[in-house]
Amino acid sequence: MKILKIGGSLITDKSEGAFEIAKTDIMDMVSRQIRGEVILVHGAGSFGHPHVKKFGLSPEGVSRTHSACLRLNSIFCNSLIEHGLNPIPLHPMEFFNNPDFEFIKELVSMGFIPVLHGDVVLEGGKFRVMSGDEIVRVLAEELGPEAVGFASDLPVIVDGKPVEEINSNNFTEILKRIGDAGNKEDVTGGMKGKLEEAIRIARICDVFIFNGLENGAVEKFLEGRHVGTRLAKII
Ligand SMILES: Nc1ncnc2c1ncn2[C@@H]1O[C@H](COP(=O)(O)OP(=O)(O)OP(=O)(O)O)[C@@H](O)[C@H]1O
Numbered sequence: 001m002k003i004l005k006i007g008g009s010l011i012t013d014k015s016e017g018a019f020e021i022a023k024t025d026i027m028d029m030v031s032r033q034i035r036g037e038v039i040l041v042h043g044a045g046s047f048g049h050p051h052v053k054k055f056g057l058s059p060e061g062v063s064r065t066h067s068a069c070l071r072l073n074s075i076f077c078n079s080l081i082e083h084g085l086n087p088i089p090l091h092p093m094e095f096f097n098n099p100d101f102e103f104i105k106e107l108v109s110m111g112f113i114p115v116l117h118g119d120v121v122l123e124g125g126k127f128r129v130m131s132g133d134e135i136v137r138v139l140a141e142e143l144g145p146e147a148v149g150f151a152s153d154l155p156v157i158v159d160g161k162p163v164e165e166i167n168s169n170n171f172t173e174i175l176k177r178i179g180d181a182g183n184k185e186d187v188t189g190g191m192k193g194k195l196e197e198a199i200r201i202a203r204i205c206d207v208f209i210f211n212g213l214e215n216g217a218v219e220k221f222l223e224g225r226h227v228g229t230r231l232a233k234i235i
């Protein structure tokens with residue numbers, strides 16, 4: 001079983017000022033490539049980050065953000081269904097209140113595709129943002145996947161060039177040299193936050209950070225081939 005995050009930068013317009021703009025053509029392109037046993041997690045993109053920026057985690061902000069994340073989840077799951085797949089949406093606000101990882105395993109073994117997403121979650125009496133990247137890491141720790149993929153709109157870039165391989169020798173240097181989410185609306189650390197979660201996942205399995213816009217990249221990842229930037233499992 002594999003875990004794949006579909007980034008908000010891939011399936012929404014996340015540029016400054018964009019509010020709830022879904023890229024349904026890209027979702028369809030992704031859906032066409034999904035096969036095999038996989039758990040999907042999608043980011044919030046412009047259905048999450050701008051709401052948190054504008055309204056914070058006030059009661060209004062929590063309601064608006066969570067509702068918008070559900071709207072994006074529904075659009076994405078519809079695309080999956082239209083392409084013959086059987087997604088089961090699992091909303092982190094409820095799921096992580098009382099997590100049941102066996103339930104996810106059972107869904108996968110029955111041929112369903114669990115679909116989680118970046119969300120706001122209640123923890124210790126307070127709401128906080130839980131990014132899709134963090135969710136992927138928690139799922140990886142609990143479920144021990146064969147591989148984890150992060151499909152965004154870029155691999156890891158340093159000095160204008162894609163990085164093929166990140167390991168314990170070059171990780172610290174690379175982390176210093178990459179940015180958060182550039183000029184995009186983002187409250188969860190952008191590429192830097194992703195890399196911090198990815199290095200933790202590499203204790204469990206290989207991790208790939210790649211450009212999901214590249215022809216067949218999602219399919220390649222699901223077939224177990226090298227795509228984008230690889231963080232090899234730390235043995
Ligand atoms: N060195 C870098 N290499 C690649 N991307 C970078 C780098 N520095 C900053 N970025 C930015 O990080 C973005 C990817 O992070 P982002 O958090 O937006 O990913 P995502 O998972 O697709 O989105 P979301 O968090 O909404 O799910 C890129 O689109 C780019 O603008």
Ligand SMILES: C=C(C)CCOP(=O)(O)O
Nearest residue numbers: 043044048118131132188
């Ligand atoms: C902004 C919210 C609510 C979730 C962020 O999740 P991400 O898009 O995966 O970083």
